[in-house]
Amino acid sequence: MNSLNTYLIISAILFSLGLLGILQRRNLIGMLISVELLLNSANLNFMAFNRFLAPDPAVGQIIALFVMGLAAAEAAIGLSIILALFRQMHSINIERAQQLKG
Amino acid sequence: MENSSLNILSQMAFWVTVGFTIAGAIIAVFPRSILYNVLGLALALSGIAGFYLFLGSFFIAMMQLLIYVGAICIAIVFAIMLSRPLHLEVPQRAIPKVALGAAASAVFLVAVVSMVLKTDWLPSTERAVGPLPWSIETIGHMLLTRYELVFEVISLVLLVAIIGAVVTAGFSRRFTS
Numbered sequence: 001m002n003s004l005n006t007y008l009i010i011s012a013i014l015f016s017l018g019l020l021g022i023l024q025r026r027n028l029i030g031m032l033i034s035v036e037l038l039l040n041s042a043n044l045n046f047m048a049f050n051r052f053l054a055p056d057p058a059v060g061q062i063i064a065l066f067v068m069g070l071a072a073a074e075a076a077i078g079l080s081i082i083l084a085l086f087r088q089m090h091s092i093n094i095e096r097a098q099q100l101k102g
Numbered sequence: 103m104e105n106s107s108l109n110i111l112s113q114m115a116f117w118v119t120v121g122f123t124i125a126g127a128i129i130a131v132f133p134r135s136i137l138y139n140v141l142g143l144a145l146a147l148s149g150i151a152g153f154y155l156f157l158g159s160f161f162i163a164m165m166q167l168l169i170y171v172g173a174i175c176i177a178i179v180f181a182i183m184l185s186r187p188l189h190l191e192v193p194q195r196a197i198p199k200v201a202l203g204a205a206a207s208a209v210f211l212v213a214v215v216s217m218v219l220k221t222d223w224l225p226s227t228e229r230a231v232g233p234l235p236w237s238i239e240t241i242g243h244m245l246l247t248r249y250e251l252v253f254e255v256i257s258l259v260l261l262v263a264i265i266g267a268v269v270t271a272g273f274s275r276r277f278t279s
Contacts (some may be wrong), residue, residue: 012218021131030136048157094128
């Protein structure tokens with residue numbers, strides 16, 4: 001149970017689920033949710049490597065905290081962009097946000 | 103005897119956490135209703151907080167619950183409430199595109215898992231033996247001494263994000279209405 005490989009495989013499964021979500025959803029909020037899954041699987045990797053391999057005892061936890069802060073910032077900006085886009089287009093389907101397409 | 107039953111119990115708890123996390127991730131990705139997606143995301147993030155507990159870091163687990171489950175999921179729910187008719191337009195995806203996406207992520211999964219299984223992971227030689235200093239005191243001390251730049255940069259990033267979110271959401275209202 002408590003081996004490095006278990007955690008790495010779980011985080012790979014989570015990452016590929018998030019990747020699939022980004023590739024196949026066309027709803028902006030759904031894509032944001034998938035991005036959160038990707039960030040979390042990367043965080044899990046950092047924590048597992050820190051627990052089992054790293055020389056420095058706390059650096060993985062500090063990176064995990066940093067990624068959490070970045071994810072909070074990304075969610076705030078992304079949601080405000082979604083609100084602005086919804087006011088413009090009355091839709092959050094990204095295939096309709098193509099005004100800049102030539 | 104006591105010890106081994108405790109061990110079995112903790113193993114069962116671990117695999118239950120694995121099941122919850124992966125089920126939450128599947129719910130977060132596949133259903134078409136966006137509210138189910140958010141609830142699945144909250145389930146998966148709570149499961150990951152459980153993994154952090156298994157890895158021995160109580161502080162990061164609490165931060166995960168506070169920041170992700172408590173803040174980001176709630177913010178997403180608010181965005182769903184503000185942009186209301188999500189169920190009106192459910193775009194059907196073309197099957198080839200979905201198949202290509204599934205193939206790409208399956209290739210990624212197979213590549214990463216086979217790499218993980220093939221590699222012989224060795225701990226670093228400078229790694230301190232004995233119980234790891236995973237306490238909140240260590241993290242706080244390192245955040246304020248050796249990794250202070252991280253602390254300052256994340257404060258700046260959060261400030262910029264707050265201002266940017268206010269400006270983006272506020273200006274768009276002024277322009278359109």
